[in-house]
Amino acid sequence: MLNYEKRDGTVYVRLDGELDHRRAGEIRAELDGLIADPSVKRLVFDLNGLEFMDSSGIGMMIGRYKLMKNRGGSVAVMPGGRRVERIMELSGLYEIIEKMA
C-alpha cells in the first residue's frame, strides 16, 4: 500500500509510517511496478510523513535513483524530520539526488 500520485510523467510518493528493511522491500516491489511505465520521467519521494527510517531507506532510494538514471529520468526528495534528515546527510544522498525545498 503505497500512497502515490502520478501526474505529467512524475510519480510522487508520500512515504509514511516506519521505513525499515521490511518496509523497504515492499515499497521497492510496488514502486518498480509503477515506474516500469516508460512515460514516468521523474520520481519524487516525500519523506515528511515518515515516523522512522533506518539505512534501509537509503538503500531503497539509491536503488530507485539508479533505475531512473539508467533511462535518463530523475529523482528528487522532499525532506523529512530531523533524524531522517540526519541519516540522509550522513549518507551523502543529497549529493546525487535533488533536495526540494
Added chain:
Amino acid sequence: MLNYEKRDGTVYVRLDGELDHRRAGEIRAELDGLIADPSVKRLVFDLNGLEFMDSSGIGMMIGRYKLMKNRGGSVAVMPGGRRVERIMELSGLYEIIEKMA
C-alpha cells in the same frame, strides 16, 4: 500524580493511563494521604479515562472501600470502558460499591 478534586466532603478521583499493580501502589499511597482528612465522607472513582486495568485495580478499590466504610463513609464508581467494566463485573465489586450512571 493523582488527578482529583475535593468538594463538600467528597474526593473525586479521575483515574487515567494504565492501572496495574505498580500504579495501584502509587495511587493508594497518594489517596490514603488525601482521605486521611476526617472531613472526607465520600470517595468517587471515575474510571472513564482508564486505558488499561487489571485485577490490581480491583484490590486497590476494595482496600479504599474498607477504609471509608470503617469510618462510616461511602465509595462510588463512575464506570469505564468495556474491558474495565468486564473486570468490575467479574469481581462483583458493584455488589458492594455504588455504580453511578
Added chain:
Amino acid sequence: MKTVNEMRLDFRSRPENEALARMVISAFMMPVNPTLEQLGDVKTAVSEAVTNAIVHGYRDRKGLVRMRAWLQEDGELLIEVCDKGCGIENVAQARQPFFTTMEGSERSGMGFTVMESFMDSVDVVSQVDNGTIVRMRKRLTPALCLMRDA
C-alpha cells in the same frame, strides 16, 4: 502445528516490567493485525500472570521472569509466563475466584479468574520452591496467511 513466529523475553522482577511485558506482547501480535479487543484481552491476561510472578513468585525479591510466545500457523497465540519463585502449594485452590494469600497487600484474588475470562485456555504448572509456569492460549482471527514464512 507449525510455529510462524516465536519470542522469549527475560526480565527482572521489577514492577515497571509489568508494562514492559504488556508492550512486548502487543508488539509481538502486531504483524497479524489483531483487533483492539484481542490486544486488550491478551495484555490484561499477561499483566495478571507477570504481576503474580513478581508479587507472589518472588515476593518482591530479585528474580527473573520469563515470557515466551508463539504464533501458530492456524492463528493461535500461545503464551507462557514462568518464574523460579516460591511456587503454589494448591493450584486448584489458588485458581478459585477471590482466593489470595496476600490479604494485606490488597490483592483481590481475581488474577487467575481474569486470565481465564480473557483467554481461551489457562494451564498452571507449579512446584513449591521451584516456580510456576502459566500457559495461555488464544485464537486470533483472521488467520496468519498475512505473514510470509521465513
Added chain:
Amino acid sequence: MKTVNEMRLDFRSRPENEALARMVISAFMMPVNPTLEQLGDVKTAVSEAVTNAIVHGYRDRKGLVRMRAWLQEDGELLIEVCDKGCGIENVAQARQPFFTTMEGSERSGMGFTVMESFMDSVDVVSQVDNGTIVRMRKRLTPALCLMRDA
C-alpha cells in the same frame, strides 16, 4: 556499575521482528523518561543491528537473534544484539561507510555508520561461522533516581 534493570529478548530472524525489537527497546527505556530524541536514536541503532543480524548474519535463513539491554544506575543504557550467523571476516572494513557485501539487495553500507552516529559507542565482536555481537552504549539523562530499586 550497578544495573538497575535488565532484559533479554530472543526472536526469530524474520523481518517483522525488526519492528518488535524497536518497540521492545522503547518499552524498556520508558520508565526512565527518555527524551523523544533519545528514543529515536536508540530505536534507529537497534533497527540497524537487528536488520544486520537477519539480513547478513542469517542471510534470510532461520535463526535466533538475541537483544539484551541493561539500565545502569548512572543513567547509561547498554544494548547487545547477537546472532549465531555467518560472522564478519574483517570488522574494520565492515564498519567503513558505504561498505557492503550485499550490493544486489540494495543495502547502503551505512548501517554501522548510523549506529555510531546515534549511540555514544559501538563495539563489534565477530567470528566467521560463529556469529556477531554488537555492543552499544548511550547515556540517558536525567539519571535513574526516578526508579525504585527492587
